[in-house]
Amino acid sequence: xxxxxxxxxxxxxxxxxxxxxxxxxxxxxxxxxxxxxxxxxxxxxxxxxxxxxxxxxxxxxxxxxxxxxxxxxxxxxxxxxxxxxxxxxxxxxxxxxxxxxxxxxxx
Amino acid sequence: xxxxxxxxxxxxxxxxxxxxxxxxxxxxxxxxxxxxxxxxxxxxxxxxxxxxxxxxxxxxxxxxxxxxxxxxxxxxxxxxxxxxxxxxxxxxxxxxxxxxxxxxxxxxxxxxxxxxxxxxx
Numbered sequence: 001x002x003x004x005x006x007x008x009x010x011x012x013x014x015x016x017x018x019x020x021x022x023x024x025x026x027x028x029x030x031x032x033x034x035x036x037x038x039x040x041x042x043x044x045x046x047x048x049x050x051x052x053x054x055x056x057x058x059x060x061x062x063x064x065x066x067x068x069x070x071x072x073x074x075x076x077x078x079x080x081x082x083x084x085x086x087x088x089x090x091x092x093x094x095x096x097x098x099x100x101x102x103x104x105x106x107x
Numbered sequence: 108x109x110x111x112x113x114x115x116x117x118x119x120x121x122x123x124x125x126x127x128x129x130x131x132x133x134x135x136x137x138x139x140x141x142x143x144x145x146x147x148x149x150x151x152x153x154x155x156x157x158x159x160x161x162x163x164x165x166x167x168x169x170x171x172x173x174x175x176x177x178x179x180x181x182x183x184x185x186x187x188x189x190x191x192x193x194x195x196x197x198x199x200x201x202x203x204x205x206x207x208x209x210x211x212x213x214x215x216x217x218x219x220x221x222x223x224x225x226x227x228x
């Protein structure tokens with residue numbers, strides 16, 4: 001199985017900050033990586049797929065990069081609505097696996 | 108409106124059974140792969156099972172294989188999860204999630220609100 005490791009597990013930031021979250025795969029997954037945002041009590045929401053493709057309707061302050069085993073999600077200027085937990089997921093092969101999550105909270 | 112709506116969750120005793128349903132609307136159900144993803148209280152996301160558009164390809168996580176069975180009825184725009192021999196560690200919110208039917212589209216672009224399954228005596 002492909003293991004996905006996210007860092008950090010928690011991140012404290014202020015509105016307007018540039019935020020970067022890292023996701024590492026235990027083996028190469030090419031560009032088969034997705035990112036999700038989840039708020040408490042809500043379902044996850046797809047942000048990025050194929051490592052860098054922005055899902056329709058997602059603000060352009062979100063971007064993704066990387067390939068192989070190392071990936072990043074960047075929020076260029078953190079907004080109040082962005083405080084949430086973020087998950088990466090490899091879409092390369094079954095079993096599909098998620099990272100452990102990164103909680104972005106208010107500094 | 109494009110949506111997925113889960114139902115069927117509840118409290119069940121260890122060893123018991125439960126059947127979850129997911130009703131789809133607003134899109135061509137028979138063209139998409141459907142999935143179950145769960146989240147234990149206070150924990151992260153765990154993929155459970157996937158079924159291709161025509162039910163020809165089915166996949167399970169090792170943690171549920173042999174106990175949970177995924178199925179779908181394209182005529183009824185519905186997805187199901189039959190859960191048998193339930194354990195305390197199956198306690199979670201179960202989400203129905205849509206993905207593309209291609210192996211190049213194994214990410215989840217539409218999610219339901221989830222249904223809570225609690226396994227406890």
